[in-house]
Amino acid sequence: MTALDSKHRRYLSALFVVRNKRHDKLFSGLVVGAAVYTLLMVGLVAFSVAKGSVDIFSYEGVEFFYQSNWNAVEGRESFGAYPYIIGTLLSSAIAMAIGVPISLAIAIFISEIAPPRIGTPLSFITELLAAVPSIIYGLWALFVFRFWVRDLIEQPLYNAFGGYIPFFAKTPFGLDIFTAGIVLAIMIIPIISSICREVMRVVPDSQREAAYSLGATRWETVRMAVFPYVKSGLVGATMLGLGRAVGETILVTMVIGNVIGPSAIPTTLFSQGQTLSSLIANEFNEASSELHLSALIALGAILLALTMGINIAARFLVKKKIKASSGAKSQ
Amino acid sequence: MTVDSNSNSKPNKNYRDILQETVNKKYRRRLLVNRLVTIFTIVCVIAAIVPLVSILLEVVKNGASAISFEFLTQPQGSMGSGTGGIAPAIQGTIIVVGIASLIAAPIGVLAGIYLSEFAKQGIFADLVRFFNDVLTGLPSIVIGIVGYTAIVLSIGSFSVLAGALALSIIMIPIVVRVTEETLKVVPYSLREAGQSLGISKAKITLFIVLPSAKNGILTGIVIAISRIAGETAPLIMTILGTSLFFTGITGPVDALPLRIWRLSSQPYESAHAFGWGSALILILMILALSVGLRLWAQKRSFKAVM
Numbered sequence: 081m082t083a084l085d086s087k088h089r090r091y092l093s094a095l096f097v098v099r100n101k102r103h104d105k106l107f108s109g110l111v112v113g114a115a116v117y118t119l120l121m122v123g124l125v126a127f128s129v130a131k132g133s134v135d136i137f138s139y140e141g142v143e144f145f146y147q148s149n150w151n152a153v154e155g156r157e158s159f160g161a162y163p164y165i166i167g168t169l170l171s172s173a174i175a176m177a178i179g180v181p182i183s184l185a186i187a188i189f190i191s192e193i194a195p196p197r198i199g200t201p202l203s204f205i206t207e208l209l210a211a212v213p214s215i216i217y218g219l220w221a222l223f224v225f226r227f228w229v230r231d232l233i234e235q236p237l238y239n240a241f242g243g244y245i246p247f248f249a250k251t252p253f254g255l256d257i258f259t260a261g262i263v264l265a266i267m268i269i270p271i272i273s274s275i276c277r278e279v280m281r282v283v284p285d286s287q288r289e290a291a292y293s294l295g296a297t298r299w300e301t302v303r304m305a306v307f308p309y310v311k312s313g314l315v316g317a318t319m320l321g322l323g324r325a326v327g328e329t330i331l332v333t334m335v336i337g338n339v340i341g342p343s344a345i346p347t348t349l350f351s352q353g354q355t356l357s358s359l360i361a362n363e364f365n366e367a368s369s370e371l372h373l374s375a376l377i378a379l380g381a382i383l384l385a386l387t388m389g390i391n392i393a394a395r396f397l398v399k400k401k402i403k404a405s406s407g408a409k410s411q
Numbered sequence: 412m413t414v415d416s417n418s419n420s421k422p423n424k425n426y427r428d429i430l431q432e433t434v435n436k437k438y439r440r441r442l443l444v445n446r447l448v449t450i451f452t453i454v455c456v457i458a459a460i461v462p463l464v465s466i467l468l469e470v471v472k473n474g475a476s477a478i479s480f481e482f483l484t485q486p487q488g489s490m491g492s493g494t495g496g497i498a499p500a501i502q503g504t505i506i507v508v509g510i511a512s513l514i515a516a517p518i519g520v521l522a523g524i525y526l527s528e529f530a531k532q533g534i535f536a537d538l539v540r541f542f543n544d545v546l547t548g549l550p551s552i553v554i555g556i557v558g559y560t561a562i563v564l565s566i567g568s569f570s571v572l573a574g575a576l577a578l579s580i581i582m583i584p585i586v587v588r589v590t591e592e593t594l595k596v597v598p599y600s601l602r603e604a605g606q607s608l609g610i611s612k613a614k615i616t617l618f619i620v621l622p623s624a625k626n627g628i629l630t631g632i633v634i635a636i637s638r639i640a641g642e643t644a645p646l647i648m649t650i651l652g653t654s655l656f657f658t659g660i661t662g663p664v665d666a667l668p669l670r671i672w673r674l675s676s677q678p679y680e681s682a683h684a685f686g687w688g689s690a691l692i693l694i695l696m697i698l699a700l701s702v703g704l705r706l707w708a709q710k711r712s713f714k715a716v717m
Contacts, residue, residue: 213641327550
């Protein structure tokens with residue numbers, strides 16, 4: 081809190097005037113207006129999605145959730161979201177299974193192990209990764225990474241287990257649910273690891289020192305002194321990542337294989353699939369009828385409900401942690 | 412070693428040795444686990460850096476060869492011919508992102524000011540905070556649907572306006588959040604100094620608090636702009652993507668992410684090369700934005716009062 085610099089002083093002297101009630105009123109009106117506008121946008125989102133999906137819900141009823149046909153042919157229309165709900169959940173689950181341990185490890189390395197000399201540039205690099213647009217991840221995944229996945233991971237797995245475990249019994253092609261899961265993992269790692277890092281930073285050093293003084297190794301300190309302190313924050317960070325994975329569109333569309341109908345229900349790890357968001361992206365511009373469009377918007381509604389639930393739970397967990405810690409600090 | 416040889420040669424060793432042995436054994440295991448975890452974290456860090464390096468290398472390698480003067484200034488030639496360029500996409504991205512930023516930045520900053528300066532507590536403020544968090548977490552494709560039903564359906568055409576609306580909805584909560592967080596760390600004494608001089612709250616906020624937090628807020632806005640510049644999904648159902656230049660804010664337009672997506676799904680090598688070229692341009696645009704901000708902030712540096 082240094083003294084005001086010259087520029088501030090100039091502003092101050094220019095404004096050395098009597099309190100102006102009218103300006104105040106106008107300005108507070110403006111800021112309240114802006115706040116109301118943000119609420120209106122939320123309302124607009126909910127309203128548009130609800131209005132758009134009314135048609136299909138009155139046509140299909142609850143069957144929309146658990147049947148798997150997807151037929152837009154005039155007169156034989158039948159739409160079901162089941163395969164895409166499964167596809168979304170499965171690809172996100174793969175992403176979480178791969179992404180979460182790696183993100184945690186990175187957060188531990190940066191905040192607990194690496195000296196600042198290495199940790200600071202590393203956290204900068206992860207921030208950089210988070211700033212890469214998903215379309216560029218998608219392009220890279222489509223033309224480069226999927227061949228790595230196919231040749232280095234899928235083919236060996238197939239050769240080893242394909243014969244007797246049905247889960248792996250499909251000739252890998254590189255454009256499938258598994259690839260989508262891995263690429264999603266790569267995309268959410270920077271997000272999860274940077275939040276985990278932030279959360280772990282709020283653990284007071286006294287907590288660590290206590291563990292070290294009892295003779296704990298570094299890992300034991302992390303496991304017994306740091307983790308329990310921020311558990312809910314770490315879970316929250318993970319769920320924020322899950323929210324991103326569930327909602328990610330273009331990246332998944334480029335690598336998941338894009339099949340529709342009953343065959344979109346994955347039977348093996350290397351099956352082609354489809355997620356809620358990728359189907360919307362694929363068919364929105366080619367929707368042949370109002371009903372088809374409404375079905376696509378209804379997929380959006382499911383996606384909306386899913387991500388909203390995940391995010392609200394996540395924010396609640398992260399916020400609780402950070403609030404508790406800032407309260408402790410100020411004392 | 413000595414412990415091991417002892418245990419073999421002397422069957423009736425005393426309890427002290429046994430204790431020592433168990434402790435050593437346990438301790439060695441703990442150290443081993445510690446070392447394994449450390450190695451695992453390092454491997455993970457490397458595993459996370461490999462994709463970044465590979466992405467940047469591929470984009471630069473494949474993109475650089477596609478870029479030429481024609482590529483930057485011409486609309487696309489006939490499909491698969493590999494002629495022409497992506498000028499309409501560059502123009503479209505600048506226009507759509509520009510309009511979205513013009514809507515979102517002022518509203519976001521004002522709403523952030525509301526949360527930080529005018530309504531610290533209170534149900535309404537909590538409501539605004541909560542729904543902004545909700546908005547941040549929504550998938551961008553759902554927000555695209557909003558642009559479609561709210562604007563495309565009502566004016567009857569895929570349009571710049573719909574794209575800008577959708578992108579602004581993505582951008583607003585980011586700006587709100589950053590503004591609130593940044594204003595919160597402005598020391599309270601600054602506001603008190605203003606109050607003691609009898610300056611109105613509006614002016615204290617606009618001319619004292621806001622300038623002190625300028626760099627932070629601008630950084631947040633730039634981050635938000637780079638985020639929306641890379642969005643593809645909401646543009647599919649709002650601006651559609653054409654191969655022509657901008658015709659008006661109620662007409663369709665192209666954008667770089669959308670162009671990359673369309674190019675990558677074409678079966679031609681030349682289209683893929685164009686896709687890489689567009690990706691390089693997109694990254695360079697985003698990079699230029701943040702480097703530009705940094706330079707600008709340095710030039711007019713105004714060391715933050717914090």
